[in-house]
Amino acid sequence: TPFIRFENITKKYGNFTAVSNLSLDIYEREFFSLLGPSGCGKTTLMRMLAGFEEPTEGRILLQGQDISGVPPYRRPTNMMFQSYALFPHMTVEKNIAFGLEQDRLSKGEIEARVQEMLKLVKLEEFARRKPGQLSGGQRQRVALARSLAKRPKVLLLDEPLGALDRKLREETQFELMDIQHTLGLTFLIVTHDQEEAMTVSDRIAVMDKGVIVQVATPAEIYEAP
Ligand code: ADP
Ligand code: ADP
Numbered sequence: 001t002p003f004i005r006f007e008n009i010t011k012k013y014g015n016f017t018a019v020s021n022l023s024l025d026i027y028e029r030e031f032f033s034l035l036g037p038s039g040c041g042k043t044t045l046m047r048m049l050a051g052f053e054e055p056t057e058g059r060i061l062l063q064g065q066d067i068s069g070v071p072p073y074r075r076p077t078n079m080m081f082q083s084y085a086l087f088p089h090m091t092v093e094k095n096i097a098f099g100l101e102q103d104r105l106s107k108g109e110i111e112a113r114v115q116e117m118l119k120l121v122k123l124e125e126f127a128r129r130k131p132g133q134l135s136g137g138q139r140q141r142v143a144l145a146r147s148l149a150k151r152p153k154v155l156l157l158d159e160p161l162g163a164l165d166r167k168l169r170e171e172t173q174f175e176l177m178d179i180q181h182t183l184g185l186t187f188l189i190v191t192h193d194q195e196e197a198m199t200v201s202d203r204i205a206v207m208d209k210g211v212i213v214q215v216a217t218p219a220e221i222y223e224a225p
Contacts, residue, residue, distance in 0.1 A: 003028040009058035020210040033197040036207035042190040078152035117145035
């Protein structure tokens with residue numbers, strides 16, 4: 001069975017159809033991209049998987065289980081927010097710990113996970129700094145650490161690298177691939193940048209106007225006539 005199955009999903013906002021009878025399977029440990037122009041429904045699809053929106057029609061299965069009505073915090077998904085959503089008054093380690101405190105994990109467990117995450121994103125020496133004292137790339141890594149600390153099975157990234165300059169974007173792409181591989185997680189990323197999708201993904205769903213026009217590996221897209 002696929003890890004994630006979108007089954008005949010339609011999402012309407014009033015009379016407007018943002019996603020139209022869309023079906024898609026994503027497998028465990030895939031680095032999967034939704035690629036397409038602004039407004040084609042990528043974020044809407046991701047938000048339905050995260051549980052922030054419910055489909056108008058169709059259903060989403062996770063490991064074969066229908067997850068409709070399951071609230072976001074009970075889903076094995078976590079959406080990484082852009083780095084500007086970090087708490088500016090909190091240190092890096094407090095930012096990473098915040099969601100874990102909300103989940104009422106023990107102090108020891110929180111401390112262990114924060115250390116593990118700081119190591120993973122190579123920010124051990126910056127634990128006591130605040131976001132304003134970090135570079136853009138470092139802030140991005142804190143946002144990533146904060147999401148991963150909750151140990152999701154599926155990490156959702158909505159245009160994660162959009163705010164970074166080209167060089168930093170390329171570096172961060174490889175860091176993301178490395179981390180995904182190390183942790184053995186499923187990554188679902190939304191992007192309008194074809195080059196980025198081609199670099200990071202195992203497979204890509206190309207979307208347009210609420211439908212998928214192609215699902216392919218980067219190699220298949222290169223070889224297309
Ligand atoms: P993308 O992520 O591909 O840029 P979105 O999924 O954000 O596209 O949006 C798809 C379409 O649905 C857009 O036309 C957008 O304006 C519309 N849309 C998204 N959310 C809402 C909403 N809450 N209410 C009305 N329209 C929405
Ligand atoms: P992004 O650029 O990341 O796709 P947007 O600015 O399109 O984000 O959307 C931000 C929020 O506003 C989302 O929650 C989305 O559902 C909502 N939204 C987007 N388009 C509309 C719309 N036309 N009407 C109402 N809400 C919308």
